[in-house]
Amino acid sequence: MQLPRLRWHIAVFLAPAVLIYSTVMIFPLFNTLRLALYAEVDQGRVFVGFENFRTLFFDPIWSEQFWNALGNNFWFFLIHMLVQNPIGIALAALLSHPRLRFAALYRSAIFIPTVLSFVIVGFAWKLILSPIWGIAPSLxxxxxxxxxxxxxxxxxxxxxxxxxxxxxxxxxxxxxxLIYAALLSIPEDILEAGEIDGVTGLAAFWKIKLPLILPSIGIISILTFVGNFNAFDLIYAAQGALAGPDFSTDILGTFMYRTFFGFQLQLGDPHMGSAIAGAMFAIILVGVCLYLFGIQTRMRRYQL
Amino acid sequence: MNTARSNPINAALMHGALILYTLIALFPVFVILINSFKSRKKIFREPLALPDAESFSLVGYQTVMKQGDFILYFQNSFIVTVGSLTLILLFGAMAAFALSEYRFRGNMLMGLYLALGIMIPIRIGTVAILEMMVATGLVNTLWALILVYTAQGLPLAVFILSEFMRQVSDDLKNAGRIDGLSEYAIFFKLVLPLVRPAMATVAVFNMIPIWNDLWFPLILAPAEETKTLTLGSQVFIGQFVTDWNAVLSALSMAILPVLVLYVIFSRQLIRGITSGAVK
Structure with a gap:
């Protein structure tokens, strides 16, 4: 069936996307990992192997900042997992109730903060929480x-x-x-079968709906993980590159920015910046692999 | 049918919880917007009151218009967003078509290669991206941003669009081939119009992160003439931190375009998310 001659149109269709993706994303990604193995000596680039990583993990000055940023990043992620996702699930459960009125209105309104930029969100909350303005204390x-x-x-x-x-x-x-979408896709007859057996309301949520939406919860967890370990904008907008007070809000993104770009008196160091990027890459990769091979394949899926 | 489902007390509780959370979600935006129209004294004395004839003031907006070039910033953001979306949609659809329509050696591998970028954030490669942009002289141009956002958006676009293109009927395409249409004509005239809803979903998904991004404008295009609205408002607010009127007005001016876009596209966005486009 297939024609043996070279089919140029396939190459033409693929070329622009592959070209841009490879040169602007994949090549710099590996180039950054490569740069992490070099250092600048006398304005020349010298190969130093894993020296930068040793500095990052074990040198007292660097490692203190690195572990601080990493620990903060884990705390940041933990709060999202413990607060954001349960609230999201609860809201979705309420919204998906079959006879709820104004569901579309609530849904659109609650989604508004998500479309705002970090800069707006960071400054708006900074003003609201500010003791000078006094909105938070008076509330x-x-x-x-x-x-x-x-x-x-x-x-x-x-x-x-x-x-x-x-x-x-x-x-x-x-x-x-995302959970709302998953809940809507649960067939009505399953819920009705539960009702006949007397499983309704909250019990129906815990015993029928929650097990069915576990795959979506898995996806949300990994999206949260990647998003959090790649975060930067909110901290930078609210606290600046120094992630104050006293680096207590420093996460990997701000740490990499400071190292790579320099701040105040410290000069920027692209090689150490690359090393931090390499560490972030490893962390995200481990997380994604854990999800893909450890969680996703073992999760029980129910045929609906 | 069933008492538990239509119990009025339950319904009231549910509305109560949802209204409470809606208030939490909207309150900060509301406070910023109303106070941007008030005089400095009233901002501090009655932060929660609506602006009235006595407290109404546009002094903040005047400062913003005088000091910051917000029209230029807006224009830059607009060019970058529209430019990136156009490239993402065109090139993404072309690649998706190649992957979903033709069988060729390496098809699977190419699909996997393009999918890598869905999970790995492009920010990891920033150091080398900046080096490359400096070497090619693209630093401080809008092209640098457009290229980066295009590369960032392509993986998910190819993934979603190829899922949709598999559903376009083969009979239709083969009928076109019998009528003598070239493969390009089949793509542009037959397939593209049919996947328009999926293209809209991809566009809306990409629009918000591109418009709101701070990282790449800060690193690749921080010059005055290429600042985007997000970066411009960040810098402006940093400089005018003590001028509350100006800060509140700048924030409102950054919020408004996004809100307008959201109101226009929210149905598309929500339908995109809930139709299970991201599986």
Missing amino acids: LDAVGLKSLFAPWLGKEEYALTTLAMISVWQFVGIPMM
Whole structure:
């Protein structure tokens, strides 16, 4: 059937996409990993093997910053998993209720923060939480909790958690939408069969719907993981490149930016920046592989 | 049919919870927008009051228009977003067509290669991207951003579009071939119009992250004449941090275009997400 001659149109269809993708994405990705193995000595590039990684992991000055950023990044991710995804699932469960009115309206409104840029979100919350403006303390006062107020973004012990919560506020729309879609695709007769057996309301959610949407929860978890370990914008917009106070909100993205670009008196170092990018790449790769081979293949899927 | 499903107390509780969360989601946006139209004194004295005849003031917007070139920033963002979307859709659809329509050696491998970029963020390669843009003289041009966003958007676009193109009937394409249409004509005249809904989904998915990105404008195009709206408002707000009128107005000006786009495209976006385009 197939014609043996070279079919040029296939090459023409593929060429632009493959060309741009390879030169602007794949090649720089590997080039960055390669640059991580070099260092600048006397304005020349010298191959140093894994020296940069040794500096990053074990040199007292670098490693302290690196492990701090990594630890913060894990905390950032944990908050998203524990707060964003459960809230998203709960909202989706409410929205997918068959006889709920105004569902489309709620859905669109709750999704609005997700379409705003980090810059807007970061500054808007900075203003709202600011003790100078006083919106947050006066709101807390209205419900009698004024004593709880603290300048959260300025305190080392709260700043990271506060930023993570702001990010949760912004992105809760994504798990909500994806779970909502998964819930809608559950056939009505399964739920009706449950009802006949007396499984309704909350019990129906825990015993029937939740097991059926587990694959979607898996996808959301890995999307959250990749997004969080690649995050930068919100921290930079709200706290600047120094990720203050005292680096307490520093995550891998801001650490890489500072190292690569330099800040204040420290000069930028593309090779150390590449090494951090290499570490981020490894972390994301491990996470994605864990998901693909460890979770996704073992998850029970039910034929609907 | 069933009491548990239509219980009025349950319904009230559900609406209560949803209204509460909707308020939490909208409150910060609302506060920023109303205060941008108030005088400085009123911003601090009555932050939650709506602007009225007495407190109404546009002084913040005047500062923004005088000090920052927001029209230029907006124009840059617009060019970058539209340019990237056009390239993503055109090249993505072409590659998706090649992968879904023809059997050739390496088809699977090519599909996997293009899919790699779905999970691996392009930011990891920033150091080498910047080096390349400096070497080719593209740094501080909008082309640098367009190329990067195109590369970033292509993997998912190819993935989604090829799923949809597999559903286009073979009979239709073969009828075209019998009528003497070239493969290019079949793609542009028969297949593209049929996958238009999928193209819209891809466009809407890519639009928001491109418009909102701060990382690449900051690194690849920080010059005054190539600043995007996101970067421009970030820099502007950083400089005018103590001028609350200006900051609130700049924030509102950055929020409004996105809100308008969202209102126009929200149905498309939500349908795209809920139709299971991302599996």
